[in-house]
Amino acid sequence: MPDLYPDEYLKASEKFKQVAGPVNEAYKAWHTQAMNAGALDKKTKELIALGIACAIRCEYCIDSHTQKAKAFGATAQEVAEVIQVATIVNAGSTISYGIQALEHYDN
Structure with missing residues (x-):
């Protein structure tokens, strides 16, 4: 598998964090709260996130949530x-x- 996080991506990610400022900080806080243990433990939440990541085809998410x-x-x-x-x-x-395609076909 090629390097998932090439230097260009990492640099762009850092730039985004700086430019997005408070919005990025709010996202990080929301992410932390959502992924903390609650009614579901952290492992279960990461497994759910992994399933969603596979369904939406997010390579970065798949890597992150698999490792977590x-x-x-x-x-x-x-x-x-x-x-x-x-x-x-x-x-x-x-x-x-x-x-829906069949419905459109019949119309």
Whole structure:
């Protein structure tokens, strides 16, 4: 796999943080609060985030949430099951949108 975080990306990321200022700080605070343990523990939240990251095809998110889930004790089997669930949800969504194609066809 090629380097996911090339120097150009890291530099642009730092520039964004500086330019976005308080909005970026608010996002970071929101992210921290949302990912803290609550009714769901941190591992579960990271596994949920990983499933969503797979479904929306965010390479950076997949990398980040996989590493964090692993750090919080997620097993390879749990990660595999998350991928399976994300795949099913994504496939179901495709079917739902595909049904609209049939509706358009009949009109």
